[in-house]
Amino acid sequence: xxxxxxxxxxxxxxxxxxxxxxxxxxxxxxxxxxxxxxxxxxxxxxxxxxxxxxxxxxxxxxxxxxxxxxxxxxxxx
Amino acid sequence: xxxxxxxxxxxxxxxxxxxxxxxxxxxxxxxxxxxxxxxxxxxxxxxxxxxxxxxxxxxxxxxxxxxxxxxxxxxxxxxxxxxxxxxxxxxxxxxxxxxxxxxxxxxxxxxxxxxxxxxxxxxxxxxxxxxxxxxxxxxxxxxxxxxxxxxxxxxxxxxxxxxxxxxxxxxxxxxxxxxxxxxxxxxxxxxxxxxxxxxxxxxxxxxxxxxxxxxxxxxxxxxxxxxxxxxxxxxxxxxxxxxxxxxxxxxxxxxxxxxxxxxxxxxxxxxxxxxxxxxxxxxxxxxxxxxxxxxxxxxxxxxxxxxxxxxxxxxxxx
Amino acid sequence: xxxxxxxxxxxxxxxxxxxxxxxxxxxxxxxxxxxxxxxxxxxxxxxxxxxxxxxxxxxxxxxxxxxxxxxxxxxxxxxxxxxxxxxxxxxxxxxxxxxxxxxxxxxxxxxxxxxxxxxxxxxxxxxxxxxxxxxxxxxxxxxxxxxxxxxxxxxxxxxxxxxxxxxxxxxxxxxxxxxxxxxxxxxxxxxxxxxxxxxxxxxxxxxxxxxxxxxxxxxxxxxxxxxxxxxxxxxxxxxxxxxxxxxxxxxxxxxxxxxxxxxxxxxxxxxxxxxxxxxxxxxxxxxxxxxxxxxxxxxxxxxxxxxxxxxxxxxxxxxxxxxxxxxxxxxxxxxxxxxxxxxxxxxxxxxxxxxxxxxxxxxxxxxxxxxxxxxxxxxxxxxxxxxxxxxxxxxxxxxxxxxxxxxxxxxxxxxxxxxxxxxxxxxxxxxxxxxxxxxxxxxxxxxxxxxxxxxxxxxxxxxxxxxxxxxxxxxxxxxxxxxxxxxxxxxxxxxxxxxxxxxxxxxxxxxxxxxxxxxxxxxxxxxxxxxxxxxxxxxxxxxxxxxxxxxxxxxxxxxxxxxxxxxxxxxxxxxxx
Ligand SMILES: Cc1cc2nc3c(=O)[nH]c(=O)nc-3n(C[C@H](O)[C@H](O)[C@H](O)COP(=O)(O)OP(=O)(O)OC[C@H]3O[C@@H](n4cnc5c(N)ncnc54)[C@H](O)[C@@H]3O)c2cc1C
Ligand code: SF4
Ligand code: SF4
Numbered sequence: 001x002x003x004x005x006x007x008x009x010x011x012x013x014x015x016x017x018x019x020x021x022x023x024x025x026x027x028x029x030x031x032x033x034x035x036x037x038x039x040x041x042x043x044x045x046x047x048x049x050x051x052x053x054x055x056x057x058x059x060x061x062x063x064x065x066x067x068x069x070x071x072x073x074x075x076x077x
Numbered sequence: 078x079x080x081x082x083x084x085x086x087x088x089x090x091x092x093x094x095x096x097x098x099x100x101x102x103x104x105x106x107x108x109x110x111x112x113x114x115x116x117x118x119x120x121x122x123x124x125x126x127x128x129x130x131x132x133x134x135x136x137x138x139x140x141x142x143x144x145x146x147x148x149x150x151x152x153x154x155x156x157x158x159x160x161x162x163x164x165x166x167x168x169x170x171x172x173x174x175x176x177x178x179x180x181x182x183x184x185x186x187x188x189x190x191x192x193x194x195x196x197x198x199x200x201x202x203x204x205x206x207x208x209x210x211x212x213x214x215x216x217x218x219x220x221x222x223x224x225x226x227x228x229x230x231x232x233x234x235x236x237x238x239x240x241x242x243x244x245x246x247x248x249x250x251x252x253x254x255x256x257x258x259x260x261x262x263x264x265x266x267x268x269x270x271x272x273x274x275x276x277x278x279x280x281x282x283x284x285x286x287x288x289x290x291x292x293x294x295x296x297x298x299x300x301x302x303x304x305x306x307x308x309x310x311x312x313x314x315x316x317x318x319x320x321x322x323x324x325x326x327x328x329x330x331x332x333x334x335x336x337x338x339x340x341x342x343x344x345x346x347x348x349x350x351x352x353x354x355x356x357x358x359x360x361x362x363x364x365x366x367x368x369x370x371x372x373x374x375x376x377x378x379x380x381x382x383x384x385x386x387x388x389x390x391x392x393x394x395x
Numbered sequence: 396x397x398x399x400x401x402x403x404x405x406x407x408x409x410x411x412x413x414x415x416x417x418x419x420x421x422x423x424x425x426x427x428x429x430x431x432x433x434x435x436x437x438x439x440x441x442x443x444x445x446x447x448x449x450x451x452x453x454x455x456x457x458x459x460x461x462x463x464x465x466x467x468x469x470x471x472x473x474x475x476x477x478x479x480x481x482x483x484x485x486x487x488x489x490x491x492x493x494x495x496x497x498x499x500x501x502x503x504x505x506x507x508x509x510x511x512x513x514x515x516x517x518x519x520x521x522x523x524x525x526x527x528x529x530x531x532x533x534x535x536x537x538x539x540x541x542x543x544x545x546x547x548x549x550x551x552x553x554x555x556x557x558x559x560x561x562x563x564x565x566x567x568x569x570x571x572x573x574x575x576x577x578x579x580x581x582x583x584x585x586x587x588x589x590x591x592x593x594x595x596x597x598x599x600x601x602x603x604x605x606x607x608x609x610x611x612x613x614x615x616x617x618x619x620x621x622x623x624x625x626x627x628x629x630x631x632x633x634x635x636x637x638x639x640x641x642x643x644x645x646x647x648x649x650x651x652x653x654x655x656x657x658x659x660x661x662x663x664x665x666x667x668x669x670x671x672x673x674x675x676x677x678x679x680x681x682x683x684x685x686x687x688x689x690x691x692x693x694x695x696x697x698x699x700x701x702x703x704x705x706x707x708x709x710x711x712x713x714x715x716x717x718x719x720x721x722x723x724x725x726x727x728x729x730x731x732x733x734x735x736x737x738x739x740x741x742x743x744x745x746x747x748x749x750x751x752x753x754x755x756x757x758x759x760x761x762x763x764x765x766x767x768x769x770x771x772x773x774x775x776x777x778x779x780x781x782x783x784x785x786x787x788x789x790x791x792x793x794x795x796x797x798x799x800x801x802x803x804x805x806x807x808x809x810x811x812x813x814x815x816x817x818x819x820x821x822x823x824x825x826x827x828x829x830x831x832x833x834x835x836x837x838x839x840x841x842x843x844x845x846x847x848x849x850x851x852x853x854x855x856x857x858x859x860x861x862x863x864x865x866x867x868x869x870x871x872x873x874x875x876x877x878x879x880x881x882x883x884x885x886x887x888x889x890x891x892x893x894x895x896x897x898x899x900x901x902x903x904x905x906x907x908x909x910x911x912x913x914x915x916x917x918x919x920x921x922x923x924x925x926x927x928x929x930x931x932x933x934x935x936x937x938x939x940x941x942x943x944x945x946x947x948x949x950x951x952x953x954x955x956x957x958x959x960x961x962x963x964x965x966x967x968x969x970x971x972x
Contacts, residue, residue, distance in 0.1 A: 002828050003874065023099040027106055031443040033614045034607065035553065035575055035879060050879060052607045054646075055720040058443040064106060064134055070720055075605040076644045077727050112544040140503075141537055143545075172503040206512070235512035263510035287704060318658070318702060347700070348668065349658050379671045380660075 011055060011073040012037065012048040018067035019045040028059035028068050083113050093119055098128040105134040109141045117142050121150040124166075129159045136165030145175040152185040155194040167197030171204055179207040186213050192222035199228035203235050211236060215244055223254035230257060234264030242268050246276040255285040262291045270301040281307045286316040293319060297326030305332050312338040317347040324350065328357025333365060340369040348378040355381055359388025367392060397814065401580050406434040406549070407800045408793075409569060409585035411556045412619065413437030414445020414612075415782055416772030416789035417591035418539040418548075423793025424800075425546035431797060433548045434583060438575065438592075438882075439614050440552040442540055445593060446612050446749070446773070447782060450533035450716045452653045454506070455675075455781045456525050458492040462516045463523035465489030469952040471523060475674035476752055476778050477908050477921070479632060479929060482951050484777045487759040491787045496527070499786065502538050505531040517656035526652050530712045554581055555882050556618065558816045559588065559626040559768065562806035567626060567767035569808070571816050573885070578878035580820055584808060586800035587767050589792045590755070591785070592619030594637065594773040595893045597886070599743030599848065600840040603644050606833065610639055610646050610742040611773075616886040617893040619774040620746060620755060624892060624940075628763040629756040630932045631776040631945065633900035634913045636744040636849065637751035638680050642696065643738040647718035657705050659698045662736065663691040675779070677751070677910030684741060684849075684911050695736035706732050741911075743840075744848055746893065749785065751912060752778035753900075756931070756945070761792035764933075767803070769796050822871065823884040829874030832883035836890060839866045843894050849914045851901050860898040867891050895940060900932050903942040 014037075019025070022044050029037045029046060036050040037059060046067070053073060060068040071077075081087045089111060092104035105123045108116050120142055123135035136154060144151065154166035170182070179202065186198045195217065202210040210232055217229040230248050233241040242265070249261035262280050265273045280292045293311060296304045308330070311323035324342050327335035335357070342354035355373045358366040370392065373385035410421045413435050421435045437444055458468050468489045473480050496514070500506060507515040507528040517526040543550060556572040560582070569584040596611025607613045624630060640661065641648060654660070661683070663669050669686050672679040687694050698706060709732065714722035730737055748754040754776040761769040769792035772785035780788065823829070846859025870888060875881040906922035907915045928944040935941040 001830060001872070003831060020099055020103065023097075024103045025106065030440050030552075033439040033444050033448060033612055035439065035882075052613070052883075054607055054609075054613055055723075056448055056612070057719050058448055061449070061719070062443070064102060064137075070723070072645075072720060072724050072727055073605050073608065076603045076608055076724070109540075110544075112547050114545075140534055141541060143541065144503075174501060174503065203512075231510060234510040237511055260510050266509070267511045286702070316702070318705075321658075378668045380668050383671065383673060 008051040009074050010048040010051045011053050011071045012059065013069050013071070014046045014048070015067040015069075016043055016045040018065040020065055021045050025064065027062050027064060031058040031062050033058070081113075081115060083115070085111055086113050086115060086119070089116070090119060093123060098131055101126060101128065101131045102134050105131060105138065109138050114146070117146045121147050124150050124154050124162070129162070132157060133159060133161045136162040139165055139169040140172065144169050144173045145178060148173060148178040148181050152181060152198070155185070155189070155197050156191070163193060163197075167193070167200065170197055170201035173201050173205060176205060176207070179205050179209065183207070183209060183213065192220065192225050195220070196222070196224045196228045199225070199232050203228065203232040206235055208236065208238075211238065211241065215241070218244055218248060223252075223257055226252060226254065226257045227260055230260045230264060234260070234267070237267040239268070239272075242272060246273060249276055250279050255288055258283060258285070259288045259291045262288055262295055266295050266298040268299070270299045271303075273299070274301065274303055277301065277304055278307060281311055286314075286319055289314065289316070289319045290322045293322035293326045297322075297329040300330060302330055302332070305330055305334060309335060309338045312342050317345070317350050320345070321350045321353045324353040324357045328360035331361050333361065333363050336361065336363065336365045339366075343369045343373055348381060351376060351378065351381045352384055355384040355388055359384060359391045362388070362391040362394070364392070397817065401582050401817070404434070404581070404583045405432075406583060406585050407431040408433045408587050408589065408796050409583050410435045410589045410591060411570060412445070412591035412593060412772075413441035413550065414591060414593055414772070414785075415447050416785040416792070417589070418543055419786045419789030420589045420591060420771060420793035420796070421548045422539075422542045422546055423790045424797040425548060427794060427797045428801065429546075431800060433546075434551060434585070435543065435548050436551045436554050436556060436570070436572070436583065438553070438555045438618075441543065441550055443536060444612075444614065446615075447535050448612065449719055450535055451529060451782050452532065452712055452717050453526060453528040454496070454783050455652050456492070456779060456783055457496055457514075457516070457527040458489050458525065459496065459514055459516055459527065460493060463525055466952045467523050468525070470954060471674065472779050473950070473952070473954060475676040478927060479635075479752070479908070479947065480778055481758065481776070481929075481948055483759040483948060484757065486951060487791060488777060488780065488784050488787050491790070492783055495783060495787050495790065499538075502542065504535055504538055505529055526656060528653070528656070528712075530716070532716055551581070555885060556592070556622060557820060557885050558812070559622050560584070560812060561626065561809045563809055564806065565627075565766070566806065567765050568806055570622070571813055573820055573881060574878065575882040576878050578824060578881050580817060582813065586803040587769070587796035589761075589769045589771060589789075589796045590619045590623060590774060591770070591772045591789060591792075592774050594745050594747035594749060595620045595889075596745045596747070597836070597890055598745055598840065598843050598893045598897060600837070600844045601646065601743050602740060606836060606840070608646055609745075610641060611745055611747065615773070617746065617889045618886065619770070620896070621889040621892040623755040623763060623765075623768070623770065623774075624896070624932075624934055626765055626768065627934055628765045628768060629945075630754065630896065631756040631929045632753045633746055633896050633932055634904050634930065635677070635752045635909045636897070636912045637747040637753075638677075638744055638849070638911055639742040639750055640680070640683055640694070640739055641742045642721075642724075643693070643740040645721060645724045646742070647713070647721045653712055654696065654698060654709055657709060658701050659696065659709065661739065662695050662697040664693065664695065665691060666695075666697055666736065672910075675750075677912035679910065680741065680912065681910035681914060687741065694739045696739055697736045698732040699734060699736060703733070744843065744897070746897070747773045748776055748778055749773040749780050749782075752776070752909070756929075757788075759791075760795045761788055762795060767799060820881070820885070823873045823875035823881055826872075826874045829872040830869060832873055832875065832880055832887045835866065835869060835873060836883070836887050839863060839887070839891055839894050842866070843897065847894070847897050847901060849911050851913065851915045853902065853915070853917050856898055856902050860895065860902070863891065863894045863898060867895065896932055899940055899942060900930060904930050
């Protein structure tokens with residue numbers, strides 16, 4: 001079966017100006033239990049790659065620069 | 078700079094010596110994953126970093142390490158110019174479990190004036206239950222800062238020493254700050270009941286409801302029979318939370334004379350209070366409780382009904 | 396890639412799952428035998444994995460001297476669980492619960508204490524007093540991590556275990572899995588294995604339809620249940636689902652244990668209490684469900700009668716610990732505890748002994764029915780274990796596994812198992828097209844909701860089973876675009892296994908028991924003659940999913956003369972305990 005692309009709005013945002021992933025930080029990526037945060041190849045900063053979030057918040061709590069904001073996923077809001 | 082045998086640690090040490098504060102900051106984050114006990118020396122170094130953001134980062138991870146290994150550094154960090162660092166240090170200090178930490182803490186206490194620092198040290202000494210902390214704690218009971226007084230009360234409460242009761246009673250009665258009074262009332266429960274009777278009589282009239290509620294609690298925990306009239310009086314308090322705690326405490330004392338007041342409470346509009354009243358009547362389990370318990374079997378609130386069934390079974394057992 | 400191409404890692408004791416029970420098991424092995432080599436393998440990262448990633452609001456089942464006794468606890472859990480318990484396992488927990496609290500306290504876990512430093516126990520109901528709040532409980536994971544480092548436990552993060560390995564004699568001897576970022580396979584040979592992979596939390600679909608909005612941490616997708624099953628272990632009482640009361644659309648517990656001691660309660664639309672049952676149990680959930688569906692529904696969390704100070708206290712706990720995004724959820728809907736009751740609902744179904752009673756069968760030593768394999772926490776069958784039970788059984792399993800590893804002689808791995816698994820692991824990446832894991836997962840979980848959710852109806856469950864089996868037939872079509880999707884694809888295998896287990900176990904027990912958890916509309920009565928026993932689910936010799944029974948071990952704490960005394964105790968004099 002061929003596969004289509006499908007879009008969804010993700011709940012977690014990263015402020016690229018604050019993110020220091022370029023200095024080697026991977027804290028949010030490390031702590032996420034669902035492994036949905038990755039480095040965005042084009043910007044070198046962290047971003048949410050998969051819409052599979054438990055809105056549990058370690059990513060936000062542990063980010064050293066307060067760059068991460070966890071919102072409630074749209075379907076639940 | 079320190080030299081380490083472990084290559085991972087050495088690599089971290091090198092990064093922590095980088096001129097770029099950003100890189101130093103990320104190196105602190107990686108320290109946490111290092112199993113070598115010497116990692117703590119690097120953390121201590123980071124706590125003294127010239128860059129406040131690096132110090133903040135180090136402070137945030139202090140609780141990932143055993144506080145025992147860095148009591149001195151933490152005490153020093155209590156005086157940091159940055160509030161985040163100070164807070165984290167105070168928090169980590171209260172996790173100290175090693176009695177040997179008492180000595181440096183006491184020394185630091187002697188020299189400290191900043192209320193925040195003093196409160197942090199008192200909190201740390203509290204969990205160590207260090208008898209030598211008694212004198213300095215007593216001295217801080219009159220500190221201008223309520224946060225300091227509150228921690229001093231806590232420390233003395235944890236020591237459970239009879240000789241500290243007069244000072245605690247003082248705070249329970251006369252402190253300006255409600256939270257200090259509440260804590261002091263809560264601390265009285267280790268006393269020989271008669272020795273705090275007079276104080277309890279006073280604090281049940283406190284203007285703040287949480288202090289009054291705490292007083293009810295303490296009377297119950299103390300099983301102080303002579304305070305029964307105070308409890309009965311308090312079943313008519315304006316705040317239902319106080320009435321609830323008073324009913325609870327009457328149940329703990331198990332006194333027949335309390336039954337009519339509890340009966341009154343068992344008709345209160347607030348179901349939480351009706352629950353407490355029926356629970357207390359069940360605990361007393363005297364024939365005179367029966368009519369109230371009987372009525373409560375049909376209470377609209379199922380929790381009250383459940384308790385009434387239980388209370389009834391206690392009656393038949395009695 | 397073949398067996399010979401994958402490097403084999405050797406360890407003495409392997410612990411799978413680094414949430415709550417797992418780290419405790421790993422540390423315990425090291426405390427007992429510092430020379431043993433211990434590896435802890437975790438799908439996520441042990442720093443923040445599992446149910447307690449952000450801390451916990453309190454202990455629900457602390458047996459503290461002066462407040463409750465082990466005998467009292469065993470008795471109450473037996474009653475709450477309609478008699479179907481292995482009491483020796485409950486007793487082992489009850490006796491070790493207090494020493495474990497003391498141990499955690501000495502490690503720096505913050506429990507609430509009164510002004511003289513004693514544990515500040517709360518009475519939630521008039522039965523025993525078991526609740527110990529921990530409003531500053533955010534640091535539990537950090538403390539566990541500290542212990543792991545101190546004991547030099549080898550931690551392998553971002554590896555998903557997919558199958559257990561056996562030796563040629565049938566003992567469990569390690570595991571095979573994949574790296575979730577590179578899709579590289581990993582094989583670990585171990586003398587003993589402790590599993591602590593948590594609940595099976597992704598069987599049902601939350602009402603919101605969001606796949607990851609589950610009550611349980613979604614990393615807990617039932618892999619452990621599936622692995623144990625395929626290794627030949629017994630699972631017990633799977634029809635006794637977990638269903639929890641939750642805020643509507645938000646997967647935070649409604650917190651009887653946090654708000655209860657402060658005066659909050661569960662109410663109907665008229666602001667009245669309605670729950671008659673004394674125990675956190677299926678019976679209570681049945682009352683909840685009935686009220687929800689009735690003219691007095693829906694159900695609410697009522698706090699609006701509390702004082703401002705109390706509400707602030709509740710907010711601080713509920714919005715900083717455990718599920719801290721709760722405040723954000725309420726803000727989004729302009730809900731304020733002071734002004735409005737908060738709508739509640741029930742969760743999707745799952746398998747979780749932490750809150751309910753089903754899981755991989757273990758005895759009081761944490762042993763499963765397969766030699767060399769131990770299980771702890773939400774995935775093992777000791778009922779109502781919660782967090783403290785996960786710690787205690789982590790410790791028990793650590794001890795048992797360490798002893799087993801100590802005396803185990805040389806063994807040879809069964810290679811055919813590994814070859815087969817390598818093929819299964821590779822398949823989704825090798826397909827050019829097919830079905831993405833997300834789609835297949837949605838489908839099977841939607842079927843679980845439609846056909847298996849209680850109230851259970853036989854014919855409906857039979858159809859459900861048929862439909863689930865048709866999804867099973869689609870498993871070879873799973874297509875993964877990257878390593879991450881491969882992990883999800885392997886999770887779908889586990890979810891389908893668990894869905895089939897839920898259906899078969901529910902059909903097998905032809906009675907109603909455990910309130911809502913196993914409420915069978917066409918078998919409404921509890922049948923003590925036939926069903927006063929555990930149910931078993933296992934893989935038979937032909938490889939098929941089979942069911943059976945296991946007798947209840949004689950009680951060590953008696954409830955009275957009758958064997959269904961628990962029933963009378965609960966219904967007629969519920970309050971008299
Ligand atoms: C929202 C919530 C609130 C709760 N509140 C309370 C409370 O207030 N008080 C209380 O006492 N209890 C509470 N509990 C219950 C308690 O948290 C759990 O019972 C306990 O933490 C379970 O521990 P565990 O080790 O079994 O599972 P977890 O801690 O969930 O750990 C399981 C681990 O296994 C890992 N894993 C899963 N699959 C694999 C695989 N294939 N390979 C490798 N690793 C894998 C997961 O990533 C996870 O880290 C709550 C639970 C939840 C979900
Ligand atoms: S934790 Fe914060 S700074 Fe670090 S990578 Fe993530 S967003 Fe960037
Ligand atoms: S909220 Fe939790 S699941 Fe979502 S991205 Fe952050 S850590 Fe991951």
